[in-house]
Amino acid sequence: MTVTDTEAPPAVTSAAPALAPPRPATGFAALIGTGDHRTIGRLYIGTSFLFLLASGVAGLLLGAERLDTSGVDVVGVDAVAEVFGIHAVAGVFLFLLPLLIGLAIAVVPAQVGARTIAFPRAAAASYWTYLIGGGIVLASFAADGGIGGTDADTVALFLAAMIVVLASLSLAAICIATTGLALRTEGMSLRRTPLFTWSNVVAAGIWLVTLPVLAAILLLAYVDVKYGPTFLAGGDQLYLRISWAWSQPTVYMYAIPVLGIVGDIVPVAARTRLTQHRIALGCIGAFAALSFGAWAMPGFNPSLDGPLDLAYTDEVPFVAVSILILLPLLAMAGLVADTIRKGTARLVSPLVWGLAALVMLLAGAANGALVSIDPIDLINTTGQSAQTHYVLGAATLGLLGGIVYWAPVLYGRRFPEGPSTALAAGGLLGTIVLALPELIAGLLDQGALLGGPAADASSGDVDAIEALNIVSLLGGAILALVALGFVGLLLKTATARRDGEGEAESDPWEGHTLEWAGDEPPAITSEAPVYDARHAEVSS
């Protein structure tokens, strides 16, 4: 028998040289490849302010154009429709909606206790698509395309780019809504969902059945412009086909998350719970349902230059929605007032922003109710523009308040309180000074689309309208200053962490919801788990 002595292999004394782990990407490469929801949210927020610049400048030019109602002298007859288009399209789809989405992408996952947003790569893709699409939208305006453009190819380019922007924003909305519905932490039922998250879930639902309808109209217009035209005479009629997207009642859908922001800020500032959280959920849901307005678009006429059918403004659903939407807003305002009354409120700057937004939203809804009452005759006057400015101004104020409130979550630093409060007051003042004169001028029959006063207006009316237009332009200038000031504060806050300035504050407001919980989130037993945990510690 042969015995084979097998020698044991020598012990491995040193590990084989392992492959070096891949170096994490840095700089721009890291930014492009990021799936971090906070980074994506910050990118959305920063980019939307860049696009605000285009909308703001166009708005100020239009305001200057109205100073003398006898002619179109500042931007010229050929360009006025395009300037109007830039103001509206960039203001709503390149600034306001992306700003809403950016804040939601950054905050909603933290509020529901999720590590990240649902489909983080899709969220990142939505941002980059929005950035490229938005750039092409503005470029097409510059190349005689867009609303009011006369070059068919660049009008088609504008339409295609707008479809891309809407698709990207819809994709982001899907990510937000799915996060709010599917990634809530254990114990967080829908009834216990923070109001900001809830408002974003319902808002995303409304956006997802409204933005695609707008995209469908744009797609039809694209095919028509590219191969026709058969019922769109170039870019001129385009404005009339898509302006429903920022008119009553659709305009309210951009303000839905504002109710959530206010609902989250107020109890924290008042150091108590929100009165009737469930009713607040219902108010936001009702407001969202009533803001669905894709049905209220002008009728399509197959002839090239047929009149636009605005018959829906006389119909019962339009009037009913316009008036009914006041009810959830008033109920929400009542809850807010009751919460402040019961608590011990601190006048912190997010509260000022939030209350300013709520007041402006109520003013916008009241303005909208006036628009819907036929004998007052505000349709196609600046009375409608006033309502749009009230509501979109309210949405902007609320969002800026949200950024101030969640700045520690977004940037690790707080906004300076004094300047932030002053800007909030300035924003409130600017919105009123911009919109109220427009409403009064609308009552004097000033046309909405730079049509000037009605043909039968007396000279006294014309003088009054021109004076009101001066005041309105002043309001626009105040808002421009507020926007510049806010961007300055935002940059300072965002760079403070990198520069090592100030102290990091993880929960400066003593927040109630999970984004303020830090590394050890409490069990979810109510809609304000962090508030519960803090009070349990105090009482024990």
Add this chain to the structure above:
Amino acid sequence: MSATIAEPAQVPLHLGDVPQAPPRRPRVLLIGTAFAAAASVAVFVGLFAVYFSVRSQVVADGTAWLPGGATIPLAPGNMTMVTLAMSLVTVQWAVHAAANRDRGHAYTALGVTILFGLAHITQIAFLFTEWQLPLNGDAVTTQAVLLFTILGLQIAMTGAALIFLGLMAVRSLGGQFTGPDAEGLSAAALYWYVTVAVYSVIWYSILIVK
């Protein structure tokens, strides 16, 4: 004689020893797909609204909806409706097979579904050549713009649904979406159902009613 039935022995339940079921995976993909499907439907609702609005005005003027010379043959539309109806069965077969870890049937069913989808696309492309509605040149009509846009977009939606199904097939091949976690295939199937539902509206209200 009386029989006594013994009481069954009391067996204590040691529930603490039973291993806990793993937490259910959140149905993120399914919910996201439901939202995407709703958005896709909204696009078509917008297009249908314009189509029916324009059509009703033309008909109310006393003229025929389709311009002279144009015709929509029934056969391609009907055949593709039947094809898509069969695909509803095969896609559900795929989901059921994947849920039961029956890979052979799952791949067969997915393959047949994808084949049906491709057949649908070719049949609609054939319809485009038959209906005598030019989309280029000087004779472009509103009807051509509407019909090409609606059916073209439905083809695009079918393509997206096919890509989704294909991706989920590949991922289930890797073992990711089988058994109780067949959520990916369910999501793809949901989008497929919606795609077929959209076509069924087009089939009846546009291709049949004309």
